[in-house]
Amino acid sequence: MHSFGYRANALLTFAVTILALMCAMASFSDNLNHPSPSSSVQVLNVNWFQKQPNGNDEVSLTLNISADLQSLFTWNTKQVFVFLAAEYETSKNSLNQISLWDGIIASKEHAKFWTHTSNKYRFIDQGSNLRGKEFNLTLHWHVMPKTGKMFADKLVMSGYRLPKEYR
Amino acid sequence: MDWQGQKLAEQLMQILLLAFAAVSFGTGYVLGSFQMMMLIYAGGVVLTTLVTVPNWPFFNRHPLKWLDPSEAEKHPKPQQQQAQAVSSKKKPAKK
Numbered sequence: 428m429h430s431f432g433y434r435a436n437a438l439l440t441f442a443v444t445i446l447a448l449m450c451a452m453a454s455f456s457d458n459l460n461h462p463s464p465s466s467s468v469q470v471l472n473v474n475w476f477q478k479q480p481n482g483n484d485e486v487s488l489t490l491n492i493s494a495d496l497q498s499l500f501t502w503n504t505k506q507v508f509v510f511l512a513a514e515y516e517t518s519k520n521s522l523n524q525i526s527l528w529d530g531i532i533a534s535k536e537h538a539k540f541w542t543h544t545s546n547k548y549r550f551i552d553q554g555s556n557l558r559g560k561e562f563n564l565t566l567h568w569h570v571m572p573k574t575g576k577m578f579a580d581k582l583v584m585s586g587y588r589l590p591k592e593y594r
Numbered sequence: 595m596d597w598q599g600q601k602l603a604e605q606l607m608q609i610l611l612l613a614f615a616a617v618s619f620g621t622g623y624v625l626g627s628f629q630m631m632m633l634i635y636a637g638g639v640v641l642t643t644l645v646t647v648p649n650w651p652f653f654n655r656h657p658l659k660w661l662d663p664s665e666a667e668k669h670p671k672p673q674q675q676q677a678q679a680v681s682s683k684k685k686p687a688k689k
Contacts, residue, residue, distance in 0.1 A: 428600035434647045502626040
């Protein structure tokens with residue numbers, strides 16, 4: 428501690444080390460949060476349902492997605508990335524997951540929302556398996572922190588079925 | 595700074611930084627504001643720098659007592675013995 432430079436260096440190093448510790452503690456505090464999110468999705472309309480020239484089925488849906496994800500937010504949350512995936516089984520794949528819609532929620536105030544929209548991304552099958560297909564709509568979310576560990580979870584909503592014939 | 599001052603500076607730095615870290619984390623957690631934690635901590639780092647890094651007078655309250663020059667002359671340093679090195683050079687024989 429005999430010179431200005433020596434003390435300044437010691438202080439800065441110690442300060443940054445303590446900062447790293449505080450960030451670790453802040454990330455750990457996220458584990459103390461027990462969220463209780465809720466969501467529901469209605470398929471308002473099957474807009475069209477066709478077999479593409481390449482042989483793959485495609486369907487266009489109008490959805491009403493509503494959710495309350497406010498309990499996911501902590502003091503250490505930067506944003507929540509949320510997406511809705513259609514999940515179903517075929518003889519070729521035991522699990523097909525297709526993202527239909529996604530969004531970024533930047534603050535707790537915007538985390539209780541509903542949106543009336545057609546699917547943002549195309550719902551195309553690998554093959555021609557969608558007629559009369561039963562599928563789940565699963566809401567996935569990633570809680571992205573300001574510092575530290577990211578938490579991801581999902582909510583499965585089942586009981587959706589596609590029409591038996593093309594429209 | 596003298597020795598006591600250096601020790602004081604080091605201790606003050608460590609205690610101040612830890613204290614500000616605790617206060618800032620607690621305040622940020624209770625208020626639910628990450629930004630508040632960072633602001634308080636940054637302020638604390640600046641304050642600690644101002645208190646411990648410059649050579650303030652209160653760090654020099656126990657100055658080293660150097661020996662008075664007139665007293666030093668009465669006790670001269672012992673002379674070092676000159677080493678008498680006898681070096682013999684051998685010229686390499688020409689072939």
